[in-house]
Amino acid sequence: AQTVTQSQPEMSVQEAETVTLSCTYDTSESDYYLFWYKQPPSRQMILVIRQEAYKQQNATENRFSVNFQKAAKSFSLKISDSQLGDAAMYFCAYLRGKLVFGKGTKLTVNP
Amino acid sequence: KAGVTQTPRYLIKTRGQQVTLSCSPISGHRSVSWYQQTPGQGLQFLFEYFSETQRNKGNFPGRFSGRQFSNSRSEMNVSTLELGDSALYLCASSRVADNEQFFGPGTRLTVL
Numbered sequence: 001a002q003t004v005t006q007s008q009p010e011m012s013v014q015e016a017e018t019v020t021l022s023c024t025y026d027t028s029e030s031d032y033y034l035f036w037y038k039q040p041p042s043r044q045m046i047l048v049i050r051q052e053a054y055k056q057q058n059a060t061e062n063r064f065s066v067n068f069q070k071a072a073k074s075f076s077l078k079i080s081d082s083q084l085g086d087a088a089m090y091f092c093a094y095l096r097g098k099l100v101f102g103k104g105t106k107l108t109v110n111p
Numbered sequence: 112k113a114g115v116t117q118t119p120r121y122l123i124k125t126r127g128q129q130v131t132l133s134c135s136p137i138s139g140h141r142s143v144s145w146y147q148q149t150p151g152q153g154l155q156f157l158f159e160y161f162s163e164t165q166r167n168k169g170n171f172p173g174r175f176s177g178r179q180f181s182n183s184r185s186e187m188n189v190s191t192l193e194l195g196d197s198a199l200y201l202c203a204s205s206r207v208a209d210n211e212q213f214f215g216p217g218t219r220l221t222v223l
Contacts, residue, residue, distance in 0.1 A: 045203075101154040
């Protein structure tokens, strides 16, 4: 069965700085999707960024970018110029048939 | 375009009762998935419906069931509620199966 591991239960960053959240996954499949979702205290799950496994180029969405290492089964999220509104739980997720989530990383942004 | 909507947002039930939760996907989306979120177990997949057919199912007891209507709206039912069913139930929709999913605000179920 596929598993997703987020080894950092909590992280903190200073406003305007850069932070990287780690994620590793286990699968025997070659074709799948990876996602980072953000869940603020309001509980609404928001899609931050997606990566198709067949694409070698790392996905980027404004201040958010990923480092996708397929062979190492690693999918980290980099947040640049951190803002107070970035504070939330961040979930890494694997999709092939169904979404499998990691346990999440709680990100705190300090002013 | 309106997002995924879920009703009700909050629900309080007692053990042994049953409950039905509703999810309306984004217009044009044909796939609806359900997830249970608890502090202890995290986010767990319940089931996915696509074109009124259950396409995938997670490891939950038969007390958890769902269905999808021709307009892609979906309902989830939990019978004989247990205290451990207290959770945030999230619905997500996607245009087709095996594609990026967009989540609704969730239904917070409390079982007393």
